[in-house]
Amino acid sequence: MRTGHLLPLFVFNPRKTSGPLTYPRMPPLTGFRDFYPEECAGRNAIFSVWRSVATRYGFVEYDGPPLESLELYQKKSGAEIASQLYNFTDKGERHVALRPELTPTLARMVAERHRDFKKPLKWFAIPQVFRYERPQKGRLREHYQLNCDILGEPSLEADAENIALAIDVLRAFGLTSDDFVIRLSDRQFWVDLLIARNVPQEKWYDFFQAIDKSEREPEEKTREKLGPLADEVLGILANGAESARLDAVERSLTVRGFGACYKRDFTIVRGLAYYTGIVWEAFDRTGQFRAICGGGRYDDLLKNLGGVDMPALGFGMGDVVLGELLKARGKAPATAQTLDYFVAIADETVRENAMELVQKLRDAGKRTDFAIAIGTKLGKQLETASARGARHAIVADAKLKSGEAELKDLQTREQRTVPVASLLGVVA
RNA sequence: GCGGCCGUAGCUCAAUGGUAGAGCUCCAGAUUGUGAUUCUGGCUGUUGCGGGUUCGAGCCCCGUCGGUCGCCCCA
Structure with a gap:
């Protein structure tokens, strides 16, 4: 008994599965995904593997709020970070942001109650994180990210344990050392070198930038950026260098049977701000995707963010690049719903x-x-x-x-x- | 924020500047108690949107929005 004056939007006719387009479509926002049952099953299959391997390594799951104070991120990354995340002022005039990563939340939570937990903490989470930037391959405005962190343990065995977990997660999806490689680096090595060569700290940023880009830029440009250090640095990038820290991590990975899964590679510096020691990223061997996952040690972050001096390290693995890689290799988890x-x-x-x-x-x-x-x-x-x-x-x-x-x-x-x-x- | 490429049915795609089509999907029938195949029928578009050129625009031009790839940045 339709009266005819109702807007088409409100007319539901179950006999028609499709009809004239009477109102504009409402697609998801740019960079956000709908998860129809098939995709949702795929996502959950990935989560299931993540949880299974992380708990196998003795990690326990936690979570934090998806919305945090903007200040929490600015404190860590500077005020200009706001331009890269979803932030707004709420109805109580609070400056807030959708979490772009979980590490500041983790630091906050651990600083708050660290006395309640035996060390080291081995914690993992699967947060949905957000960033405000133009979407591109392997990079949307939201994704789910496995985060595994070890807190309160300064030894290099913790670094190895964390990397081994990342390797085993990839193995659990059916990937092998033929498919991926961990590129291992030592950020402290570079810091030591900069100090030894009397490079003022305000130039470190540009130095790490030059190294990070050295793969994608012509050598001449990198030389120009590095100036008098060019010969020495390019030699290290090409031929490696001595690092007792990397020796220890590599030895631990090798005895675990992962000798074929890594290579030493000093071009990895992982962003700019808070890493202090071993850093690493995992790439697929063909190089057609961006990094699958990456992490490192950040021993100063908890002190700077929460006032608690506690060594820490961790890694993050997103569902987007991983999903693309698994699909390309025919290793996407079966999702038949029966x-x-x-x-x-x-x-x-x-x-x-x-x-x-x-x-x-x-x-x-x-x-x-x-x-x-x-x-x-x-x-x-x-x-x-x-x-x-x-x-x-x-x-x-x-x-x-x-x-x-x-x-x-x-x-x-x-x-x-x-x-x-x-x-x-x-x-x- | 900047640049390249692409926007036609739910999906994948056709259509010399001259009446917008096909396959698949979906729904129903052939078949009122038996599903894979087959056959038949049905639904489906302001050709992303807005201007302009033209007798005439899906097609050419401008703008805009969206997608995609890259830059910047990278947690």
């Missing part, structure tokens, strides 16, 4: 008996569905059952009233009459 039973109602006079059976199956833990629409043709119901990935169809007919049903194997198409009782537990 049913144990689909109850097809062949005879509407037994619908109530069929619903009783559906409920019993569900109570018994069986994934069970049925055709809600009354009077759906049996053929259509079986088609649905098959499309939904059900292993068996149960054809509910008059025999159901005497405790029997037709059980049909949807793969073999074989069908037999069975007592209903046998469906509740015995038959899988």
Whole structure:
């Protein structure tokens, strides 16, 4: 009984699956994703692997708020960071931001209650994080990021443990040392060199920038940026250098059986601000994707952010690049969503008996569905059952009233009459 | 914030400046108790949007929005 004056937006006609476009589409915002069931299953499969491996390494899960004070990030990265994140003023005039990373939150939480926890802490989280920048390949405005951190342990064995976890996460997806490589570097090595060569601290930023870009820029440009240090630095980038810290980490990885998974590479400096020791990134061997994951030691961050002097390190792994890589290598986790039973109602006079059976199956833990629409043709119901990935169809007919049903194997198409009782537990 | 490329049906794509189409998907029927194939029918567009040129624009021009790739930046 439509009166005709309703806006098209509010008219719902279930018989029409598609119709004239009567109002503008509302796609998700730039850089944000919808997760339809298939994508959601894929995302959850990734989460499941992440959780499984992290807990296997003795890490425990935590989380923080998705919204934090803007100051928390500015304190760590400078005021200009605001231009790169989602920030706004809330109704209480507070300057807030959607979290661009979890590490400041972690530092805040640990500083707040560090006395409550035995050291070292091995914590992981799977936050959705946000950044305000133009989307590009492997980089959106939101993504989910596995974060694994070890706090309160200064030894290099902690660095190795963290990197080993990252390697094992990648292995758990079916990737091998043929697919990826950890590029290991030592930020402290560069700092030592800068001090030894009397480079003033205000020039360090440009120095790290030059190293970071040396792969993507012509050598002449890098030389120009490095000035008098050019020969020495380019030699180190090309041929490596001595580092007792890297020796220790590499030894630990090798005895764990990961000798083929890493290479020493001093071009990795990981951003600019807070890393203090070992830093590393994982890349796919073909180089067609940006970094899969990366991390390092940040021993000063907790002191600077929360006033608690505690060594710390960690890594982050996003779902976007990882998902692209797994898809390209045919290693995307299987996401088939199936049913144990689909109850097809062949005879509407037994619908109530069929619903009783559906409920019993569900109570018994069986994934069970049925055709809600009354009077759906049996053929259509079986088609649905098959499309939904059900292993068996149960054809509910008059025999159901005497405790029997037709059980049909949807793969073999074989069908037999069975007592209903046998469906509740015995038959899988 | 800057630049390259691309925007046609839900999806993948056609259409010399001259009446906007196909395949797939979806829904239904052939088939009122049996799903893979097959056949038939149905739904579907302000050609992203707004201007301009032209007798006439999906096509050419300008702008804008969106997508994508890169730059900047990288947590």
